[in-house]
Amino acid sequence: MxxxxxxxxxxxxxxxxxxxxxxxxSSNGEHERxxxxxxxxxxxxxxxxxDFGDYSTNAALLLAPxxxxxxxxxxxxxxxxxxxxxxxxxxxxxxxxxxFLNLFLADSWLAGALARALEAGQSYGAGEPAQPELVLIEFxxxxxxxxxxxxxxxxxxxxxxxARMLSFCGHQVKREFYVNDAGAQVRKLGESLRAVAVGEPVxxxxxxxxYLLQLVHxxxxxxxxxxxxxxxxxxxxxxQMHSSLGAMNVLxxxxxxxxxxxxxxxxxxxxxxxxxxxxxGRTYRSEGALWLRTTEFGxxxxxxxxxxxxxxxxxxxxxxxxxxxxxxxFARQIDVWGADHHGYVRRLKxxxxxxxxxxxxxxxxxxQLVHxxxxxxxxxxxxxxxxxxTVDQLLVEIGTDAARWYLLSRSHDTTIDLDxxxxxxxxxxxxxxxxxxxxxxIASVLAKAAAERGxxxxxxxxxxxxxxxxxxxxxxxxxxxxxxxxxxGATEKRAPHRIAAYAxxxxxxxxxxxxxxxxxxxxxxxxxxFRLALCTVSKLAIARCLDLLGVSAxxxx
RNA sequence: GCCCCCGUAGCUCAGCUGGAUAGAGCAUCGGACUUCUAAUCCGAAUGUCGCAGGUUCGAGUCCUGCCGGGGGCGCCA
Numbered sequence: 135m136x137x138x139x140x141x142x143x144x145x146x147x148x149x150x151x152x153x154x155x156x157x158x159x160s161s162n163g164e165h166e167r168x169x170x171x172x173x174x175x176x177x178x179x180x181x182x183x184x185d186f187g188d189y190s191t192n193a194a195l196l197l198a199p200x201x202x203x204x205x206x207x208x209x210x211x212x213x214x215x216x217x218x219x220x221x222x223x224x225x226x227x228x229x230x231x232x233x234f235l236n237l238f239l240a241d242s243w244l245a246g247a248l249a250r251a252l253e254a255g256q257s258y259g260a261g262e263p264a265q266p267e268l269v270l271i272e273f274x275x276x277x278x279x280x281x282x283x284x285x286x287x288x289x290x291x292x293x294x295x296x297a298r299m300l301s302f303c304g305h306q307v308k309r310e311f312y313v314n315d316a317g318a319q320v321r322k323l324g325e326s327l328r329a330v331a332v333g334e335p336v337x338x339x340x341x342x343x344x345y346l347l348q349l350v351h352x353x354x355x356x357x358x359x360x361x362x363x364x365x366x367x368x369x370x371x372x373x374q375m376h377s378s379l380g381a382m383n384v385l386x387x388x389x390x391x392x393x394x395x396x397x398x399x400x401x402x403x404x405x406x407x408x409x410x411x412x413x414x415g416r417t418y419r420s421e422g423a424l425w426l427r428t429t430e431f432g433x434x435x436x437x438x439x440x441x442x443x444x445x446x447x448x449x450x451x452x453x454x455x456x457x458x459x460x461x462x463x464f465a466r467q468i469d470v471w472g473a474d475h476h477g478y479v480r481r482l483k484x485x486x487x488x489x490x491x492x493x494x495x496x497x498x499x500x501x502q503l504v505h506x507x508x509x510x511x512x513x514x515x516x517x518x519x520x521x522x523x524t525v526d527q528l529l530v531e532i533g534t535d536a537a538r539w540y541l542l543s544r545s546h547d548t549t550i551d552l553d554x555x556x557x558x559x560x561x562x563x564x565x566x567x568x569x570x571x572x573x574x575x576i577a578s579v580l581a582k583a584a585a586e587r588g589x590x591x592x593x594x595x596x597x598x599x600x601x602x603x604x605x606x607x608x609x610x611x612x613x614x615x616x617x618x619x620x621x622x623g624a625t626e627k628r629a630p631h632r633i634a635a636y637a638x639x640x641x642x643x644x645x646x647x648x649x650x651x652x653x654x655x656x657x658x659x660x661x662x663x664f665r666l667a668l669c670t671v672s673k674l675a676i677a678r679c680l681d682l683l684g685v686s687a688x689x690x691x
Numbered sequence: 692g693c694c695c696c697c698g699u700a701g702c703u704c705a706g707c708u709g710g711a712u713a714g715a716g717c718a719u720c721g722g723a724c725u726u727c728u729a730a731u732c733c734g735a736a737u738g739u740c741g742c743a744g745g746u747u748c749g750a751g752u753c754c755u756g757c758c759g760g761g762g763g764c765g766c767c768a
Contacts, residue, residue: 182711231711277768319768423766441766448768476695477763502696544704547696549761565716571730579727623707635705654727691730
C-alpha cells in the first residue's frame with residue numbers, strides 16, 4: 135500500500151478507516167472479502183452544491199447493504215466515527231440525499247492542506263505510480279507523401295500531451311514517429327512528381343496536391359527514376375514535418391522509426407517476426423499468399439502477410455515493428471491512430487497476441503477525424519486529392535497556443551469540425567487566453583509582492599491557519615487540492631481534454647479570488663501570507679496544466 | 692450486410708466507476724474600469740440529454756431495438 139501523498143487521499147483514507155471500523159463492529163468475517171472492491175468504489179468528491187459541504191462520500195451507500203441498515207443511518211454513524219478521527223479539522227457533517235455523507239471541513243484543515251501543496255512545489259501533482267512503466271508512445275506517423283494536415287496536428291497535439299502527462303505521472307516515456315517509407319506509395323509519389331516535372335498528367339492513383347509543384351522544385355526534377363525521386367521527396371517532407379511539429383510545440387521524438395529498416399539486416403525484423411509466427415503455426419499459405427490466422431484472436435477474417443506477388447503487406451511491417459518495440463523492453467505500447475485506421479485495431483491486436491504479447495499492454499487509441507467545414511459544408515481532407523488545411527496554415531491563422539487548445543479541449547473520440555473562418559474569428563475568444571491571462575495576472579501579483587518584501591520572502595511564505603477564510607479562498611484551495619487527482623485521472627483515461635477543462639475551472643477560481651481578496655496589502659501578515667501561498671500554488675498548477683497541454687504560460691500579456 | 696465513434700442550451704462541447712436540482716465556453720441582453728493586469732468581473736435568459744423499451748433505491752451515464760451524422764470493413768498505405 136502506498137503512502138497517501140495528498141491531503142485528499144489522506145481524507146479519503148480516514149473515511150475508509152472509519153468505514154472499516156463500522157464494518158468490523160458488526161462483521162462476522164465475511165464482509166472482509168468484499169471490502170477490497172468496495173474500498174475502491176468509495177468516492178470523495180466535490181458535491182454539486184455548496185450547501186452539501188466541501189466534500190461528500192458515497193461510502194455509506196456502499197456500506198449500507200453490507201450492514202443491512204438504512205444508508206442515511208449508516209452515513210450518520212460513519213460521520214460520527216470520522217469526527218472522532220479528525221477532531222476539530224472536521225467542522226461538521228451531514229447525512230443527506232439517498233445516503234451521502236457530506237463533510238464540512240474547518241478552515242484549519244484547508245490551510246494545512248494548502249501548506250502541503252506549497253511544500254510539494256514543482257512536483258505537486260506529479261505521480262509516483264506503484265509500478266512505473268517503460269512506455270513507448272507512437273504518434274503522428276504521418277505518411278511522408280505530403281505535408282501534415284490538421285488531422286495530423288490533432289494526432290500530434292494529443293500524442294505529445296499524453297506523453298507529457300504519462301511522464302509527469304512518473305512513467306518513463308519514449309516517443310516514436312513511424313515512417314512508412316517502404317511501400318509502393320513512395321514510388322507513387324515519385325511517379326507523380328516526375329509527371330509534374332515533365333508536364334505529364336499525374337497518374338490516377340497518384341498524388342495531386344498543389345504541394346507537388348513546390349516539392350518538385352525542392353528535390354529537383356532531373357532524376358528519371360521515380361523511386362529515387364520518391365525517396366528524395368520523403369526526405370524533404372520529413373524535414374518539413376519536423377519543422378511543423380516543432381512549431382506545434384511537440385517535444386522532440388526519441389526516434390523516427392523507418393519501415394524500410396525493418397527490412398534490412400539478415401535476417402530482417404520482418405523475416406524474424408514472420409518466421410516466429412510460422413513456427414508457432416499461426417500462418418498458412420493459400421492462393422499463393424501467406425496468411426495469418428488472426429481469426430484465432432477475434433478478427434473477422436484472416437489477413438495476408440505476404441502477397442502472392444511476394445511483397446509484404448503493411449500489416450507484416452507493423453507486426454515486425456510492434457514486436458521490435460516489445461523486444462526493446464517496452465512494457466506498454468501506445469499507438470495514436472486516426473479514425474481511418476480503426477479497422478486495423480483488431481488485426482494488429484490479434485497479431486500481437488499471436489506473438490505472445492499481452493493485448494492489455496498494447497493500446498491502440500483512435501482519434502476521430504477533423505472535418506473541414508467550408509461555407510457550412512463538410513469536406514473530408516484528402517491528401518491524395520490535395521484538399522486539406524496544413525498544420526502550418528493553421529498555425530499562421532490562429533497560432534500555436536490557440537491551435538493546441540482547440541485540438542485538445544475536446545475528447546479524442548469526438549469528431550472535430552474545423553471551420554477556418556470561424557476558428558480565425560474565435561481565436562481571440564479562445565479560452566486558452568483566459569487561462570494564460572490568469573497565469574500572467576498571478577505573476578504580476580507575485581512580482582509586486584516581491585518588490586515590496588523581496589523575492590526570498592515571498593518564496594518562503596507559509597499559509598498559517600486563520601479564520602475565517604473568504605469563500606473564494608476556500609473554493610480556490612479546494613480546486614488546487616483537486617489538481618493531483620485531475621492529472622492522474624486524465625492520464626489514466628488518456629484524456630488531455632480533462633486537463634483543459636480543469637485548467638479553465640482553476641483560472642475561473644483564481645479570478646474570483648482575485649476579485650474578492652486583496653493580496654498585497656491585505657491588512658495583516660497572516661492574511662497576506664496565506665494569499666501569497668494561494669497565488670504561488672495557483673500559478674504553479676496553471677503553468678503545469680498548460681505545460682501538459684503544450685501551451686505556453688506567459689509571465690505577462 | 693458487419694464493425695467503431697458521435698447525437699446534451701442558438702453554436703462548440705464537458706459530464707470520471709450509475710448518485711443529489713444536467714454544466715462550461717462562445718453568441719445574446721443588461722451592468723461595472725481612481726484599486727495587485729478590464730485579454731477581466733457581475734447579473735439575466737437558454738434543455739423532450741436523438742426516439743422507444745429494459746436493468747434498479749437511483750440512468751445523460753449500463754443493456755436491447757430504432758432514427759440521424761461521421762468513419763471503417765482490400766493480396767491499398
